[in-house]
Amino acid sequence: MTNKPVSNLAQRLEKGLFTVTAEVTLPDSIEKEALVARAKMLEPYCDAINITDSTGAVPHFSNIAAASILIENDIEPIIQFSCRDRNRIAVQADVIGAHAMGVRNIFCVTGDGVQTGDHPEAKPVFDLDSVTLLTTINHLKTKGKFLSGRELDAKPDLYLGAAVNPFVPPFEQRALRLLKKQKAGASFFQSQYCFDIERFETFLDRLMELTKGSPPPLLVGVGPLRSARFARWLRENVPGVAVPDSIIEKIEKYPRKEQQKAGVEACIEIVETIKTLTGVAGIHVMAYNWESSVSEIIEATGLSKTARNI
């Protein structure tokens, strides 16, 4: 087996280089151009781009198609797979198909319930959970076989990731859950939005203790809040996003017109703190429908590709 990193993301994280990933908002478009335009706004600032899997249980541009289009444009994707819409047959079929299209980074999540989205009448699948999704894909990766034992012609080169949410209960279990996912095959982690640094530091301390100071690569989720109203909407409508009152109050001090700027500044402040923490491999920027803010956050924190690669 070769030890060569399978992707740019894998290479950076294995070398311990500070890494930036970002999520592209998938457009409701039937053509490629809108997606490419959005991805190109992020590309100068990040090492790989996350492609969500009908996030929020709302159907969006197919993740495999979107990842292929990014690859055509020399942009490295991290493709997200959730358990909500695919059973183990569909997962395995899609993983090898995605590999054939050049996908190497696969990020495994449980997925939001169908109740969250705009098709609450749909049948949720959840044949697998995020851990068995990892073990299933890791089986393809390490054995070159389907779960049934049927063989592929070769082992796919994959770099598997998983999600961690230190910001919701049961807090004490979150670091252990991350390690369970590592055991199941995850090589890197991306967290849910971090708006609560104290909570994150408690989690990180526990993770450092459990791993004797050598945690797996972890990219901390960050993102700007467009307004105090948006922050409240996010907290109430997006499962698993914890937005403390303190950050909402900080933004609300400003008149409506200036709140956008205050939201970006609050995000910059969080990134600056994250940069100083030992045990963090980088950041993952999620600026929903607001790709243009990413350049501002990255430039202000000195994390542009040029600055990081000096």
Next chain:
Amino acid sequence: MCGQCILHSTGMVCPMGCPKTLRNGPCGGVRSDGNCEIKPDMKCVWVRAWDNSTQMAVFTESIQDIQPQLDRSLSGTSAWINELGKKNDE
């Protein structure tokens, strides 16, 4: 009834009561009050499982075990009989 009982490793809380039927721990959607993302009035199955498992005299660490993919063909059958049948085959 999944036919593959793992109650000893989930603090005696049945994971099939989770609306997503998660068997390996909580999802990231748990509400800040510890309730379920999908059923806001229900305590998250995994919050209960974690609390209970820490209070058990035995199998406290089993909550860390990786549970395999569920065999859906055993749904509705008896876990006891399935377990004994497995032992007989061995």
